[in-house]
Amino acid sequence: MTENNCDSARLPRADAEAIVNVLGLAENLKTEMRHSWLSNGRQESVAEHTWMMSVAAVLIAPHLQHPVDLGQTLKLIALHDIAEAITGDIPYFEESARKDTKLADEAEAMEAMRGMLPAASGRLLLELWHEYEDCETAEAKFARALDKLEVQHQHNLADLQTWTEQELGLVYTKMDRECAHDTALITLLAVIRSKAEKKMQQGGIDPIEIRARTL
DSSP, X not given: OOHHXXXXXXXXXXXXXXXXXXXXXXXXXXXOXXXXXXXXXXXXXXXXXXXXXXXXXXXXXXXXXXXXXHHHHHHHHHHTTTTHHHHOOOOTTOOSHHHHTHHHHHHHHHHHHHHHSOHHHHHHHHHHHHHHHHTOSHHHHHHHHHHHHHHHHHHHHSOGGGOOHHHHHHTTTSSHHHHTTOHHHHHHHHHHHHHHHHHHHHTTOOHHHHHHHHO
C-alpha cells in the first residue's frame, strides 16, 4: 500500500471535507470583533484574543505553582470560544436577553459543529468545550484565568478612551477568583492590575476611587 493510500485510509475524503467545512466556519472568529481594542485603534477579534491566550499559556506554564499539561491547556484555549463562530461574541458586562441564554446558545452551536464533524473529531471538540466550561481540571482553571487576564492586558494596551465605565471597575472584580488558586497567576494579576492603575492615573482617573466603588 502506498503512503497516499495509508493517509486516505486514516482520513477518508468525506471526513476531510467535513473538517475543512468546520475550519471554514471557524474562520468567522477572525472577523468576529470583541469589546476590546488594540494599541493601533482597531477592535480585537476573537481569534486574536485566543492567540494571545495561547502565547501567555506557553510562557507562564513553567512558573505555575500547580503544574498543568500544556498541550491540553492549549487545546482548551484553541476551542474555548469556537461556539462564537455561530453565536457571536457577547461582552462580559452586557445585560440582555441574549446574555441570559448565552450558555444554552453556545451549547447548541457546539452540538451543531459536532454533528458536522467525523465522530472522533466531534467527540473531542465537545469534550474539550465542556472541560473548559466545567472548570474542574487544572488545565481548565489555568485557561480560564488566562481568559480573564488577557482581556485586562489588552485593555491596558489600548487607548483609555475605549474603556467603558464598567470596565474601570472590572480591573478589581473580574480576575481575582480565577487566579486565586495559583501564586504565579496571582503575581501576574498584580502586574496587570498595576499597569491598569497606572493607565487610569495617566488618564486623570483615580484608581483608589474606582476600587472603592467596587467594595
